[in-house]
Every structure is written in structure tokens, then in C-alpha cells.
Amino acid sequence: MITTIIFDLGAVLIDWSPNYLYSKVFREEEMRFFLETICTPAWNEEQDAGRPLQEATDLLVAQFPEHEANIRLFYDRWSEMLQGEIPGMIDLLRVIKASGNYKLYALTNWSAETFPIAQERFEFLGWFDGIVVSGVEKDRKPFPSFYNTLLNRYAIKPDEALFIDDNLRNIRAAEQLGINAIHFTHVDALKPQLIDYGIPVGTV
Structure with a gap:
């Protein structure tokens, strides 16, 4: 689950x-x-x-x-x-957040010096229960140590977690650690994949 x-x-x-x-x-x-x-x-x-x-x-x-x-x-x-938000994804994130059934985290390769610009611009970054930023940790995907920083910091069980990333290299690294993973291509492709994992997407 x-x-x-x-x-x-x-x-x-x-x-x-x-x-x-x-x-x-x-x-x-x-x-x-x-x-x-x-x-x-x-x-x-x-x-x-x-x-x-x-x-x-x-x-x-x-x-x-x-x-x-x-x-x-x-x-x-x-x-x-x-440029802005990926079309449809923030509405989907909102539905998942509103369900109250899941802990939400972000694991991102991002400079520590530029990430505050994104935080000021995108309100939804405040919806996460935790964000692990590579530039802050001085580590990054696809190295296992970076994923383990997230797992250990928030006591996440790999087999109960689902990771969504557009980079197949990062997906493979997550799977090697026992994390369920979806290779993101488009919101319309993601929705049925989430449903397959039992995650409701509402009418988004």
C-alpha cells in the first residue's frame, strides 16, 4: 500500500x-x-x-x-x-493533497542558491511535508545516498513510497532501492498509473 x-x-x-x-x-x-x-x-x-x-x-x-x-x-x-507550472500537474497534486491519505515529499536536483527563487514563485511548494534539495545536501540523484537522505530523514519505508520523475536514470536508481517509481512523461499518462497504485485522482 x-x-x-x-x-x-x-x-x-x-x-x-x-x-x-x-x-x-x-x-x-x-x-x-x-x-x-x-x-x-x-x-x-x-x-x-x-x-x-x-x-x-x-x-x-x-x-x-x-x-x-x-x-x-x-x-x-x-x-x-x-516558465511556470507543468499543465495539469498542480491540480493533480492538489487532489492528492486534499485526500489527506498521503505524505508528500519532493526530491529535487536543484542549486541551493536558485531554489529560493522557485519557492517565492510557486505557492504549491509549501504543500509538501518535506523537500530535499540536492544543492543543500551537496548530493544528488541518481546517487543512492541522496535518496537515502530523504528516506531516513522522514522515516519513509521504500516499499510504501511512490517516486515520480521525468528522468529514467533517476527512476532506475529509485527502483534499485526498493522504491516504487513512475517515469513521468505527461499528466494524462500519469493519471492511470496512479490509479493502478490505488491513488485517487478525482475528476482532474
Whole structure:
């Protein structure tokens, strides 16, 4: 029986993408090159794991001085990467919360320095019984230690928990720890999967 539901945030509840910022700066092909070779996902993950934003920026500027201005935009205008809520997901979260039958947690790869921006913008982040942020813990998905931080801090039994994430790598890591997991693609695909676990979704 599921008693606990654990949500990823980015691309599950919150629509975040560097494309939203850099599409204002580059043409499509230039933007793709910049985000695949300079401000890469691997570079960003190190900030998620606790590396300071200033240190990360200085590192890239030293490597790519010709791109300094656009590198600095990444965190100077980071809030422009937050587009809003994933359609339908907050209504679904509200229904689950209102049922009163589940503990709700978030387990997110997110810089400790930028997460407060999201907390100010998205009221629903206050609905969770706990949020574990990678940048605060200086650890991240898919490492087992990060999942165990959540499980141990809130006394969660893995076999009673359901984890929802858009990244298949993170899903596999959760399953290795005995946590039930759903690979998120779209709210309409998620609803019947939740029902299969006995979680009511109402008329959302």
C-alpha cells in the first residue's frame, strides 16, 4: 500500500529550461551549440550538487572567454528559465493533497542558491511535508545516498513510497532501492498509473 508520494520538481511540476532564456539571445542552432558544448547539463549538475554559482561561472569563463557575456547570463537571468507550472500537474497534486491519505515529499536536483527563487514563485511548494534539495545536501540523484537522505530523514519505508520523475536514470536508481517509481512523461499518462497504485485522482 502506498502511503508516501515523492515528486521530482523540474519537468514534473515546474517547467524549467535554459532554452526559455537563451532563445532570446541566440538563433536555434546557436542556442543548441551553446547549451550542448558550453553551459552543458553536466556543468549544471555540479551546481545541483552544491558547487557555488560564482565558482561555476568563473570556471566556464576561464575556459571560454569569448563566450563570457552569455555564460554570465545563465545565473544573472536564471529566473527567466522558469516558465511556470507543468499543465495539469498542480491540480493533480492538489487532489492528492486534499485526500489527506498521503505524505508528500519532493526530491529535487536543484542549486541551493536558485531554489529560493522557485519557492517565492510557486505557492504549491509549501504543500509538501518535506523537500530535499540536492544543492543543500551537496548530493544528488541518481546517487543512492541522496535518496537515502530523504528516506531516513522522514522515516519513509521504500516499499510504501511512490517516486515520480521525468528522468529514467533517476527512476532506475529509485527502483534499485526498493522504491516504487513512475517515469513521468505527461499528466494524462500519469493519471492511470496512479490509479493502478490505488491513488485517487478525482475528476482532474
